[in-house]
Amino acid sequence: MIDGKKVLYSGMQATGNLTLGNYLGALKNWVTLSDEYECFYGVVDMHSITVRQDPAELRKRARNLLTLYIAAGLDPKKNCIYYQSHVSGHAELAWILNCYTYMGELNRMTQFKDKSAKHADNINAGLFTYPVLMASDILLYQADVVPVGIDQRQHLELTRDVAERFNSIYGDVFTVPEAYYGKAGAKIMSLQNPEKKMSKSDENPNASIYLMDDPDTIMRKFKRAVTDSEACICYRDEQPGVRNLLDIYCACTGKTPDEAVAEFEGKGYGDLKVAVGESVVSVLKPLQDRYAELSKDKAYIDSVIKENAEKANYYAMKTLRKVQKKVGFPEKVR
Ligand code: ATP
Ligand code: LTN
DSSP states (O other): OBTTBOEEEEEEOOSSOOBHHHIIIIIHHHHHHTTTSEEEEEEOHHHHTTSOOOHHHHHHHHHHHHHHHHHTTOOTTTSEEEEGGGOTHHHHHHHHHHTTSOHHHHHTOHHHHHHHHHTTTOOOHHHHHHHHHHHHHHHHTTOSEEEOOGGGHHHHHHHHHHHHHHHHHHSSOSOOOEEEOOSSOSSOBOSSOTTSBOOTTOSOGGGOOBTTOOHHHHHHHHHTOOOOSSOOOOOSTTOHHHHHHHHHHHHHHOOOHHHHHHHTTTOOHHHHHHHHHHHHHHHHHHHHHHHHHHHTOHHHHHHHHHHHHHHHHHHHHHHHHHHHHHHTOOOOOO
16 A cells, blocks of 8 residues: 555566557556556566567667557656666565575466577576566565456466465565456457467567557558458357457447447448447557657656656665565665
8 A cells, every 4th residue: 555545566568569459458457547546657678688689679669668658648747657677676576586486386387488489599597587577576566456468367376376475474575466457458369360369579560550550550450350251240259350359349449349249230341340440540549649749758758767766666665675674684784
């Protein structure tokens, strides 16, 4: 609790261009929840280097991502928007929690398996302990709730297990966090292969809608989206392509799947694709305009970076000191 409010933590990696999946699965929910909670949103650049990055590119993407958080509607006066690498407590807590996490637990993580298959030439220890750094992000701020897409479920479970393990040895040190998955959009699938999640790192640009895609590109990608030969606009597992389009439509319009299906009764896939495309364009356009405006204001973004890093550090240090004391590190002599 901070000032009587529950705490929310979430973050995104500054790798690749954000997709509609990132927005509908995570960022959009962050904005909805931001009034109710005391919120911390990290640009998790330390996680990004678990796969090889070009330094100049990483720096640029991290700043763009931070700007995008604000453009999406997060007020940096109320929400702590900051770079993970500016708060050394993340790395310090991660080291400690590494010593309370089992190899067997980390070996089961599907994201590690997927990423090590994809980057077979660089299966580093950071990639393996990635979930421990993520647990540290969350536990450092004593978060009650963590809004993420469903792909992060395993990491959230691990975070809870590590927190409970630590608490069972040392007393109530950490708040045990709950995951929050949005109703619509928790798992947006690729437009080219609806069995696979939409991902920033997909090689096929037609598979993902990027948040900065212009309206023509968005409409074109939806027109090319893979559906099926059933010729029925139904919301069911057997039609993953159509269901994904309906999910996107619902997440963008606030309608329920039943309402959407009723609306498209008697219509064809072409109509559905145009309507989905238009709903996405109208959600992304204001975000893109605000982003363009904010990017020009260097001094403002710099002030957000500075002030929020200080705020994040303050809360991070509070937890870290407590943990250091619990595990038996000697107190500093002042
Ligand atoms: P990469 O493809 O590089 O692994 P990613 O697209 O999965 O990246 P992350 O930075 O790992 O992006 O995720 C940021 C947030 O977006 C997380 O909360 C994640 O759960 C959510 N997210 C990612 N992809 C989707 C998706 N297709 N549908 C819903 N949520 C998603
Ligand atoms: N692992 C997450 C990004 C992430 C995160 C976090 C999300 C890092 N630390 C803390 C929520 C809370 C991902 O890849 N999507």
